[in-house]
Structures are given as structure tokens and as C-alpha cells.
Amino acid sequence: MSVDLAVRCQNLQKRYGDVVAVNGLSLEVRRGECFGLLGPNGAGKTTTIEILEGLLAPDGGEVQVLGLTWLSHERELRQRLGIQLQETQFTDKLTVEETLRLFRSFYDRGRSVDELLGLVELDGKRGSWVVKLSGGQKQRLSIACALVGDPDLLFLDEPTTGLDPQSRQQLWGILRRFREDGGTVLLTTHYMDEAETLCDRVAIVDQGRVIAEGTPEELITSLAKPKVVVHEGTLEDVFMSLTGRHLRDDA
């Protein structure tokens, strides 16, 4: 595999009982890019990213991350990846600093706790218990824990869900700085504006497979046909035209 791919997976399969969560999904993430995995609820985004993170074993297909496989290089990969999961709740009664210090201790290399606190703008909250943080502050702590080992590749699962606009902007800033330092990002989101702002390339996933892939501009030009003259095409139009307008209840 070519060295300039950060993630490469082919024909991934994962089922839970009768439910097929991932059905022959393939994608490639280049080093240094920000790649977005878009899709409605239940499309298989989280299952896919957890397989790539080595947290779930696929039923079939191949995964290479940073040119390595989970079976042969788990420890090395864990040292080099930064991972933020949906819904992690850190220990309520540890402080921000204690939580970061704990995560920092797992890594052989990385930033200092002070540096991280500055990076995610939590200096003022270093001595606060996690339970006292706002949603945005908790999310920044989660990102700081993902950045603690100075990762080559960052996985983010719906990083801005439930955040207010200021917190989202702040988080986007952190990710931009991470990219400027040469980091690679793979994120899932269902905010189209987030994907348009942050991502170099996106893949739209539905029913466990990739149904469209490309830069946001490419997808918009090829798929979003402006319906009225005044309305410019957006990624939102692409998404809706591909995945339909019916509601997806959480699978």
C-alpha cells in the first residue's frame, strides 16, 4: 500500500445478528487530509470508525491504518492514534488536569499537560471537576485526551453534536491547528456545513456502504442541481438527494 495513505479499508463487513451495519464499505484517507464520513443515523458511520479504530473486529474485509494492521501492530497503532468517541463521560470527580495527566501517562511521547490545556483553552478550568464543565468544555477535554499523544491520525466521532455555535467554532479552530502541524483527521458528522468547512474530501455512507465520494465541491457540482435560480447548491442538497428526505430513527 502506498505510504501516503493514512487509512485504507476494503470491502468491510459487519453485522449484528440480522442487522447488517456495514456492507462492503471501502475508503481511503490520504495523509494530511481531513476526511469526512457523512450519513444519516444508522448508516454505519460509527461502526465503520470503530472498526478502523481497532475497537470492533470486522466480520470481513481488510483494514490498514498508517500502513499497519490491527492484528500485528495494535500497541504501536494505539500510541500513534488520537481517538474521540461519541458519548464518553470522563470520571465526574476528577479534575480536568488529573484526567489529562492520566491519559498522558499512557503515551510514550506527546504534549505536556500544560500545553494541551492551552491548546484547547481549558487553562482556567484545570482544577475543576469534570462534572462541573459545560458541554463544550467536556468536548474540548475529550479532544485534548485524543491529542495527548501527539497523534499522526485523529478519529473523531460526531465531535460537535450538541454544541453551541461558539463551541463549534472553537473546536474547528483546534482541528485547523492540528492539520497545520501535518495531522490527518477522519471524522463523522451529520452537519453538512461542518463537512464543507473542515473536510478536504467526504464520503456519504448509507446502509453500510459508500454511495458517493469526493471533495465537497465535486459533489455539489455533480449532484446538487439548484432547484431555483436564487438557491446555490450546497452539500446539504447533495446529502438529501442521495439519502432521501424520510426520517431515520436511531437504529
Added chain:
Amino acid sequence: MTTPSRNSTSRRGGAHHPLLELTLARLREFIREPEALFWTFLFPIVMSVAMSIAFPSSGSPVVRVGIEPGASADSLRQALAASKDIVVRDVPAADQLRALRNGEVHLIVVPGRPPTYRFDPVRDESRLARLTVDDALKRAAGRAEPWSAHEDLIQIPGSRYVDWLIPGIVALGIMNNGLWSIGFMTVQARLRKLLKRLAASPMRKREFLMAPMLSRLVFLGPEVAVPVLFGALVFGMPVRGSIVNISGVAVAGALAFGSLGLLMGSRVRTFEAISGLMNLTTVPMWVLSGVFFSASNFPDAVQPVIQGLPLTALVDALRGVILEGSTLQGIGSELAILAGWTIVPFFVALRIFRWR
């Protein structure tokens, strides 16, 4: 990877060794939970005080006798009141069964010539009451004593129920704190998806499982010292073993129950399930392991099982070092049983642990 230098904390950006950080995290979580502290330290004291009130440690036990009101009840009452070991009250016929059943009285005396003793011979205190009452009544009736023995009343420290009980309470505390605190914190971390997040980091799983056991050892000192000192100072319980030996036994017990706590919490996903599992494990041991009454009351056929239980081993070992001053060699088999309960559950837990 570089070899750890003397200055190895700087390699970790100001953090300590992961095992130390994980242990510190557990300790902080624990001491910031006031209820947990309360149960750890107050429970053994409350328990010992309650038991010492229920089972007085000095003086002969008092015999409580009920007299059925009737014609010659007065003379009977006078004859019994002469004995300082007997407390008398009137119990009408309709109340007698209830009073006997509840232990309000140990024996009913129905006036008559001769009187009738009504009691259940299965109860030790009722048999004692019968002998005491019989003696007092016959003496009052003018029985001639062939001779009167000299009584040499002594107190053997360590032979009272309270002495025997306190090491059991200490063992019970070590069991409960180990199982419940570790089991619950593990399930909580699983529910909060924190385990999954930790598993996504390069944290060594073995170290994660060792940390709660190590953090238990930090609180073990006060946890054991408080009830033992309380027993020694308030009840004059003899402490014949050295601090080193007592600590050694306590550590062996804490590790065994820490390891079992991990095993209990290794797969469970709800608080209801972990509570059920804990009760299923601890309640039989409360009964079987000889904390409140001797385990030798159970038939020989089940003794091998009872002796193999971790709580039995810990209770016996603690009584050995505290009351008899046993050496560690003297309680080698108990320590071996505790070591087995440490090693096997730990490695099973490590294998079957559910991180999501």
C-alpha cells in the same frame, strides 16, 4: 522506544507511571465520595458496638423468667427475686408462647406443687434458665446442700464473644469494601463508555485492572486499624500478633476480594445485575464463613467447601494472628487459599473483561 530514564516523568509530559496515575485516579474518585468513606470506616465500629451491646462481655448472663399469675405466684416471685441472676415478670397464659418465641423470657414458671417449667429445650438460654430457676426454688424450699463449692471466677481475655467477633467484622469489611467498591466503579465506568475510551488508548489492560486493587491497599490501613484499635481500647480485646502479621493477612484478604470484585464487574452492564451478583456471592459467606457463629456448626460434608471460601480463610487467619498470635506459617493454608482467590479471578477477569 527509549528506555525509561531516571527522569521518566518528563517523558510522560509531567505524568507519572500509568499504574500510579490509574491508582491515583481510583483513590481520588473514592475519597471524593463521602458515602464511600462513611461505609468504609463507620460500618465496622457501628457493627462492633451493636454486637457488644447485644452480647455483654462481663458478668453472668441474666435469666429472664415469666411467672404465670396465680394463687401462689407471690411466694414464687419472692423466692426467685432472691437470686441476682434472675429477672422476673408476670406473663399471662395467653402471652406465653409469644414471649418465649421473641426471647422476652427464657422460661415460664407455672405456680403449683410442684411448679411446672414451660420452655423449649432447643434454646440454650432456656435450659440455663431451667437450671438456675430450679436451683433457686429448691434452695428457697429449704433444700439441704451437701456442700458448697468454692467459685474461682476469672476472665480469659480473648475468649469472649466480642473478642471473637471483631476479627470477623474486620474480615467482613475487607470483603464488602473490596467487592462493592471495585465492582460498582467498574460497572459505572462501563456504562459511561469510559472503559471503551480507555481501551482505545495505549493503556495496558493489566495495569488498569491492577490499579483498583492497589488503591484498596491504601485505605486498608485505617480500615483494619480502626476496628482493631476500637476492640482493643474499648473492649480490651487482646492483640497478640504483630502489626506486620496482621497487615500481611489484611493485604492478602484485600487482594483476594479486590480480584473477585474485578471478576464480578468484568462483564456486567447494569447496577441491578452487579448488585444481584454481589449479594449472591456475599450473603452465603456472611452465613457460612463463621463471622457471627462458628462455621463448625455446619455438617462435615460441606466443611471442605466452607474452608475453601475466601471469607472463611480471611476470618480464620485474622483470628489466628490477632487472638492467638499465630505466625504467618501457622496460617499458611489460609494464606494459600487467599492467594488462589487473588490469582485465578484476576487472570479470568483479564481474559473475559468487557471494555464496551
